[in-house]
Structures are given as C-alpha cells and as structure tokens.
Amino acid sequence: MPAPKVPGVLKGLGVTLREAMKTMFPGGPVPSPSKGAATVQYPREKELPATRSRGVISLHEENCTSCMLCARECPDWCIYIEAHKTLAPPRRAGGKPRQVNTLDRFDIDYSLCMYCGICVEVCPFEALFWTPEYEYSEFKIADLLHDKERLGQWLDTVPEFEAYEAGSEAKVKKVPPPPTKASGS
C-alpha cells in the first residue's frame, strides 16, 4: 500500500475547488455561474457557428444546368434531380433558339445527407452553397426532404466567404446575390 503522501491528493482537491470558484465567480465578487460555466443554455443562448460550418446546403437555381454531377458524386445518393429541355430565346436577334435545361425537381434528402460537401465542391457552375443554419429539425422524417423552393430560401442565409490568412494564394470566392422575386427563377 503506498504510504499516503498528503500533498498529492490535496492538490487534486485544490484543482476542483479552483474550477468551482472560477465557475461561480468568473469576474469579481458577485456570483454569476451562468457566465462562468462552459454551458450554453440552448435555446435561450445560442453559439454562433463558424462561417464555413456545414449546416445546410442552398441552391442557386439560376446557375444550375442539371448536369447531375452532384447527384452522381453524392456518397448516399440523396440528391434527386429531374429536368427537361426547353428552348430559350436566342442571345442575339436572328440567332438560333438555345436549348437550356430547366429544373423540375431538385430535392436533397437531409435524412440521408452525410454533410460531406462533395456536391458543393464538384458543382462546376457554383449553384450550391453551404450555410451554417442547423435548426431545421422536423417531426416527420419525410419533411427532411427539402425541395427546390426550400433550398432556394436557404440562399438568404449563406455568409460571405472569408478572407484568407497571409501567405495564401487562394482567391476568395463571391456568393451570388439571392434572386429577387421579380426575376422569378
């Protein structure tokens, strides 16, 4: 049996007492444990997630050409895209009508989504953006399938891309402005 050398265990007691004091009296003699504790009392207080935090994906429908790359690359195959071809008016007078893809359906099933970000990364036309919003729990699993209107609404919450640290050669990308109601994509 080790001979009890008192200091070791007393130091341990001191550590816990010090933490208790830090929690109870974070600044000055007035006790305010709500500020001293590490607890964030959700939903009354909320932490701000980081700008790059992967909360939910938003869709900028104007840019989407339904190339299906995101649907193909998703590890869970949770993106459902249906589109049809229409003729758009020619760019210049007297030219041929252009064939464009118009989205019928662009759903992301958040009950399957792994939040990996491969879809956002592979999109060649910058139609998908991450936003840090995370409060979209539903009572029914079927409601976790966000259709293209809902995905377009998330676009309002997309933060601007941050500047980079010194020494970086990456260029800061720009988030396109959300479509106005008049243009009606």
Add this chain to the structure above:
Amino acid sequence: MIALELAYWQETTLRVVIGLAALLALTGGVVYLFLFKFVSFMQSRLGPMEAGPYGSLQLLAEVGKWLQKEDIFTERADRIVFAASPFVVITSTFLLFVVVPGGPNAVVADLDNSLLYAMAVSAISVIGILMAGWASANKYALLGGLRAAGQLVAYELPMILAIVGVVIQAGSLNLQDIVYAQSEGEIFGVGWIGNPFILTQFVGFLVFMIAMQAELTQTPFDMPVAESELVAGYMVEYSGIRFLVYFIAEFATAVGFSAIAATMFLGGWALPADWGISRDWMHVIGPIVAATKAIALTGLVFWVRFSFPRFREDQLQRLAWKFLIPITLANIVVTGVLKVAF
C-alpha cells in the same frame, strides 16, 4: 417559551414527525446544493436550471419521475428479500436520526448511550446491502454486495475507535453531554471558542471523516457501486420507488453521519457558552447552527467524492486494517494519558 403538557405518545409522535420532516428537508437541501449545484460548478457546468428557479425543484421532479416508474422484479430474483432490502437500509438511516440533537430539547430520543446506539444502528445497512446483492440474481450485483460487506465491516472499526477519543474527553456517551462539554469547556484557558473537539482530536476527526466516506460508499471508497465497472453495483436491478429509497438513504445517511460528526467534533447545535446566549434563544438558533455545521461537513464529503478516483478493494482494506486502526489506537492511548494527566 411555550410549555406544553403532552402525553408520552403525543410527544413522541410530534418528535418523530418533526424529526422526519427535518431529515427530509435537510436531505433535499443537501442534494440540491451539493449533488446538483456544487459538483456542477466544479465541473464547469451549470447543473439543473429548468425545474424551478435555478433548478431548485429538480429533486421534486426526480422524485416524481422515480415514483411513476415500473417496479421491476427480475425473473430469478428472490422476491421478498429483493423487495425488503431498500427498506432495511432506510430503516438504518431513520434510526440514526433518532439520536441526532438539533437543540437543547430538539431530539427525538435523548438516550443515555446515544453515541453507542448510533454506531450500532448504522451497521444495519450492511445487511440491507448484502440482501440486495444476493437477491438480485445478477453477477454484478453480487460482486458489488460482497465488496460492500467487506468494506463496511472493515471501516466500522476505525469509525468507532475514532469516537473513543471524543468519549474519553467528554466523559460521556450521551451526545447532548458531548455538546455541552464542547460548549462550556475551554482550551488552554481560552474560553471564547469553547472546546471543539476537532482541535484536540484532529486525528480522530480525520479518521472519522475517512471512515464515514467509506461507510457511505462514496468515492474514493465506492467499489461496491463502481459505476464504470459494475454499473451501480448492488443497486443495478432496482428501479422505481425502491431505487428512490436507496437514493434518499444514501444522502440521508450522509447528512446523518455529518450531523453526528458535527456534534462530536464541531460542537453540534451549541455556540460557545462564553458568548452568553440564553437557553431560550438556543431553542431557536440551535437547529440552524446544527444544520449549518452538518451541511458544511456534507459538503466536504461531496467535494472529496467528486475529486478522487477510487481505491481497489484490497487497497482500501489495507488502508483500514493496516493504517487507520493503528492510528486510532494510538490516538486513544494518547488521549487517555493526557486526560488523566491534566
């Protein structure tokens, strides 16, 4: 003060009811203060905040939750023993509170050998734990129960021997006499702090606190309830009201032992007689003083509980038999010699 002439049975009933109410109120307060709040602050978190202002009604919520749970009996459990064991443990706790004095007259029964009675009665809980361990028909419970039996019996001895020093100094086994001895005594001629036995019997106090921690099966002596191994040890098969009874018993016993320790070492409900507070006032202030001292010692128990890892049972047996008992025996010899000499 009011002097009521009550028949014996009326007086006893009144005392029992008030004693029970005081016990439950103190336990509730201690659980909230220390188990919910103080330990949370030690761990940098807030503890319960929703039930009542700052979580003060959390214990009521917990009691309500446990009361409405199903009373489960495992298939091969010994029904009668399994059902009875929580109540054996809590009987031991309630019997302990019979002798704890809260004021000059505020004690359920003022026995002549109240300290001896208290120590004897606190050993009943060992039987309850053994009953739980065997009757649960669960290997984890059995391991926990057997460890508990060995540990609790081993630590009864240092506890009792630590008290002997106090008894020698006070000259009586009666708790009220011990209180008066501390309140009216003087140490080295200084009378204004009385003679709290913690100053002369500090070795006894330390050993008593360690033995108390072990009797309550609190960390660092919580092998019987080792949560990371035995998942609640001997209590693992209990749910509903029976678990609630164990829960209350654990904290009520902590408060009870702390109250006895406060009485023996810190002066109990009395303030030093030199301060000249009249007996009538002590009827009112006494319970408050006693409660404060008991809560302070309970705080010490919980502070230690949440700061330390646990001993293995052979290590804690070695601590009891090879270290604590010789120290207490030496303490008794020294106290006896000094008492006779001075």
Add this chain to the structure above:
Amino acid sequence: MTAVSDRQKLQYIAAQASDARLNVELETEGMTLNLGPQHPATHGTLRIVARLDGEQVVHAEPIMGYMHRGYEKIVEVRTYAQVTTLINRIDWLGSFANEVPFILAAERLMGIEPPKRATWIRTLLFEMARIANIGLFLGEMGLQVGAVTPAFYAFRDREFVLNQIEAVTGGRFHPNFDRIGGVKDDLPKGWIDETRAVMDRMRDFCDEMEELLMGSEIFQARCRGIGVIPADVALQFGLSGANLRASGVDWDIRRDGNHGLLAYDDLDFSVWTHPDGDSFARFWVRLQEVREATKLVDQLLDGMPSGPIMAKVPRIIKVPAGEAFVSTENPLGEMGYYIVSKGDLVPFRVKIRSASFNNVSVVPWVLRGVYVPDIITILGSLYFILGDIDR
C-alpha cells in the same frame, strides 16, 4: 517520475498468488462475467468474456465485431473523394487522422506531390486531431478509475480545438478536408492567432490533468504496476503508438518512417518513452504526447509557408493501376491503408490496418490473473476506439 519499485511488484504478485491458492483451498467455482457489449467502460460495443475465480481473472477474451460496418467492402464501390469522407468515421475522435494515410497512399500511386503549404496544413490538422483524441483520453482514463471530474474538463477544453477545426474545415468531427493533391481550402484570416491561444489553453489543461490525476496517490495506486506489457511482448502482438512507447520501445513513425510525406522532417519534436510498461506509463506517455503536439502546432503555425494548396490534379480522378501502402503515426497508433488499384474511378481493394485492432489483441495475455477492477484500468489505458477495431 519513479518506476514501480521491485517491492511493489513482488507484493502484487504475492497477493495474486495467495488469492489463487485461497480459491483452490475454498474450491470456489469459476464465474463467467460478461463485460459488454453494453457497458460504460468499454468505449463502445466491445464484449469481454472473462472467466473469474473469486475476483481474479482466469481467462479473458475480447469479442469484437458488434460495430462492423463493412468499410473495406463499401469502399470498393466508392470514388476516392467519397471514400475520403467515409473513412473519417473509423476513428471518430481524431477524424482527420484517418484521411491522411489514405490520401498519401493514393498520391503515391498517382505520382503527385502536394505543394508545401498543403503538406504543412495537413500536418497541422493531423496534430490537432491528435490533441483532440488524446486530450479526451486523459479525461476519460480518470473516468475508468472512478474520478468523474477530469472527463468534464477534457470535453470542455477539447471544444476549443474542435472549434478551430470547424473554422477551417466546416465540420467539427468529420472534417473531410484532405484531397488527392493537397487540401480542400486555405486557412481563414485570424485563425493562426486563435489557434495559438487554444494551444496555450491545452497546455494548461495538461497541467491540470497532471495535478488532478497523475499526482493523485490513489490514481498511482490504481495504475502503477497494473497491466505490465514487456517490450518484446508488445512487439510480438503488434502494439503501436503510445502503448509501444510506454513499454520502452523507441519507435515513432513520424520520426522513423515515411520521410518526406508529411512535414515532420522540418520540425523539431521529441519522442517520449517510459520503461515500465504499466497503465501509468501509458497515461504518462500520452500526457507528454499532447504537450508535444501543442508545441508541434506552434511550430507549424510559426513556419507556415506560403503558396498554393492544391497541385495540378485532373478533374476526374482515376488512380493508375498499382499497389501502395502508407502508414502514419495516428493518435491511436499506427494506421495504414493498403490500396490496390486497377486504374478505375474506384479502388479495387483497400485494406485498413487499424491500430486498435492490434492493440486489443493483447487483452487475453495482459488480463491473466488481474482483479476485476484492473480489467477496466487496463482496457482504459490501452485506449482503443470501437470504430477503429471493427471498421
């Protein structure tokens, strides 16, 4: 830091022997105790079937597979980018560390060398994953021996590291940040200064753990001399990481192997070993490793080179045919990926050499003759994560 005295070792062996003799004299029957798969102490769904004689273990056997997710099969039908995001979940506490050996092996097959800044960012996040993972171990080892408070401190201080990882990668637990040819994105402005502050905080946390746990006599009584694994036995069973170094074997892949793949050749760090090989030694080595990792992160932040973060990589990645094996010093031990490619979009076969699988194989050997509480201490000190064992 004193080694276990010979007297203490003899005492422990004598106690075990006398207990065994007593069990024979009393003709006690053995009891089979099932630890798990649902148990607070086994870090997940590991089942240990222990045959006890009194409180001593006669024979113990780990039964794994309760969390098998079929990784090696599932990656046969996933592209390399998809595989990267899936393998985050093998060792979920230090998740960036899982991606690194896979990406390095794929880069070796493709013959691509990532730019210097990308290598440094990779090493930086690798070390932060180590701090997050082993920082939690320090607290949770206290939980195994009965102290509930250190676990809370570990979770609280780990949050800061996770917040920094989230600021860079977007995900706290599953960064999915490594790419063939470099990393996905660059560091945001202000991140370097914040991370320096977080590293100071982690060093304070290590000091707190040292005072609260390591200095506690009770913790030492529970851990010293328990679960001694000699160096040759450790090597035979294929232990790696801190378990190996705590048995006295001076081997660290960051220093001794895979030169040139990560930034360690340009960095200055020491490798900690302990001669005892008991549970206390494993805790001690890991505590020093966290401190060393914070110093490494500081060096990486100070010397971060400027430049691009991605080499020239084709849009559609088809890894040329061949085989490659790369292993790195992950927080749990040595983790390696053996990739066989037939020139497709998907790998043909990936064999994952995970550290915890080998670390857990020593359990039957080390648990012979120990007491039941020591089972938990030894399992805690070996530190495995079920996702890593079962994949």
